[in-house]
Amino acid sequence: MSSSLYRRLTVGLAALTGLFGTSLVGLGAAQAVTVPILVADVDSGKVIYSQAPTDPWYPASITKLMTTYVALDLVRQGKVSLDSMITVSAAAAAEPPSKMGFKPGTQLTLDNALKIIMVKSANDIAFAIGENLGGSVDNFAAMMNETAVRIGMRDSHWYNPNGLPDPRQWTSARDMAVLARALLRDFPDSHDLFSISAIQFGRAVMANHNGLLGRYPGTDGMKTGFICSGGFNVVATATRNGRRIVTIVMGQPSPRERDVKAADLFDYAFTQSAGWTSPTLDALPASAIPAPPDMRPFVCGGKKPPAIEDGPGALSAPGSAAQLVGGAAANSPALALAAFSNPALRARSLPPRAPLQPVAVWVGRNPAESQQILDAQEAEQKAAVANTRAAKLEAAKVKRAAALEAAKQARAERLERAQAAQAAKPAPKVAAKPGHPLPRTASAYTAVETPTMPEAKPGRGLVKPAPKAAAHKAAAHKAAPAEAATAKAATAKAAAKKPAAKKAAAGE
Structure with a gap:
């Protein structure tokens, strides 16, 4: 084989x-x-x-x-x-x-x-x-x-x-x-x-x-x-x-x-x-x-x-x-x-x-007609690609413009909100200047400061008003002994009158 x-x-x-x-x-x-x-x-x-x-x-x-x-x-x-x-x-x-x-x-x-x-x-x-x-x-x-x-x-x-x-x-x-x-x-x-x-x-x-x-x-x-x-x-x-x-x-x-x-x-x-x-x-x-x-x-x-x-x-x-x-x-x-x-x-x-x-x-x-068709299709394809690219560029341009406009509007809105918030704030309080404060007895109806009657004490006559702390310290210090002497004399006089009064009341 x-x-x-x-x-x-x-x-x-x-x-x-x-x-x-x-x-x-x-x-x-x-x-x-x-x-x-x-x-x-x-x-x-x-x-x-x-x-x-x-x-x-x-x-x-x-x-x-x-x-x-x-x-x-x-x-x-x-x-x-x-x-x-x-x-x-x-x-x-x-x-x-x-x-x-x-x-x-x-x-x-x-x-x-x-x-x-x-x-x-x-x-x-x-x-x-x-x-x-x-x-x-x-x-x-x-x-x-x-x-x-x-x-x-x-x-x-x-x-x-x-x-x-x-x-x-x-x-x-x-x-x-x-x-x-x-x-x-x-x-x-x-x-x-x-x-x-x-x-x-x-x-x-x-x-x-x-x-x-x-x-x-x-x-x-x-x-x-x-x-x-x-x-x-x-x-x-x-x-x-x-x-x-x-x-x-x-x-x-x-x-x-x-x-x-x-x-x-x-x-x-x-x-x-x-x-x-x-x-x-x-x-x-x-x-x-x-x-x-x-x-x-x-x-x-x-x-x-x-x-x-x-x-x-x-x-x-x-x-x-x-x-x-x-x-x-x-x-x-x-x-x-x-x-x-x-x-x-x-x-x-x-x-x-x-x-x-x-x-x-x-x-x-035939091949010649085919070549014409292919050339036309190629040109059409290139045009389509170019159109697509142009459309993309235009869309990107529009998108950028829209983004810029949106940012501008956002800034304007923020500024407007800030101004509105500033206008809505209350007026600030003015700090009081140091000076002569109103007396305790002053009321809303007192337009100007006027001298007041001295406060009366029970069983006593009228009392002199309180001396001003800052302006009359020195005077008050000097007047204190005199006032003490006067008060002492008045107390003695009152004590002398009490027996006389009691006698008169007993005679009546």
Whole structure:
């Protein structure tokens, strides 16, 4: 056995060991979820390997393959052309990322719109395609479902053209293989649409989210997708020695693990031949699972969100199943992580990507018109920035003027309050000058000071007024002996009169 063949068989067996290990984990732990995987020969439709191929699953952005088929089918029927103009409505512009962010009213050709949704996976542009080609998103979804039945898809239900979360919208690995074969078979002139490595819009270059392009030899399409409820999905095709294989991998916890697993499946498939005993896609039995499991707890819950390739935020399908199929046992994070891939796959990665070869896209009917539109938008944006800056400066000026006026009014009010408080104060009392105080007997009715009668004492005559303390001290001191003598004489005279009076009273 040659070393090359031995290496291929070893890689193939390693891939299958990881894949079958997924199923074995499920068998050993009370029906843990089995992620859908399918590998088939494009020309014959023979199945080379499958795992849960018809189980329902949330498609995410691989929905855009269905959108592209409907659009190309309308072109084939002559109802529209690749030069037909697609107008971005306000509703389309409001769709969550990933998106181009065009303003409502922006127009672009259907051809550029399809390139953008295949590479950038822009949800706003896919929504605009549905509105313009179907008249409404609901009508376009009806066209998607009708077309799916016509080309042999059995497990798919479509409600929007971009794959944003909707609990009613699901597909299966088998149906996506049927769709991939139909795209390659029915539109041979559009094969390059699925292998564009990057697009360039103006000065911006946007690489394809398909990590197999430029990294795995022979890869020539098609589309990736991610939402938390569905994990990381891919529909990929690769050609080697004239043989084309389609591989579908769904529900992976990261884009790297999805890409590595798809590469290993390609390695295995190219060493196998789909013989007459291999089942066809049409012969695969229907699934017994009634609805898709919700992978959000295992892909996005309880840890740092994984790297998002189809948008800046983790998205989930509102109202979808709350747990994995299999009940409480399947809700173990360790079990779910083991079910995704084995440690060998988690530690591997693909080689660096080959240099990008961007394809130009534009708005309007041609690049010249696009440049005019971009120039006008740039001028408008600069004017808006200038107007915003001028408005901010004017607002700051008005604010400063208002602050100054408020401060001026506050000072005036403080001054006014101070003056009012000063006016309300009572007049200060004048201190009495030291001098001659009013006598005790002075009354309010005495206008001027007049000499008073000396106070009479009981049994005695009138008494001299009290001498002034300050002015007549010396005189009073001199008069004291005289007054004492006079008082003594008067007392003696009175004593002499008493016997005479008593005698007179006795004679009477």
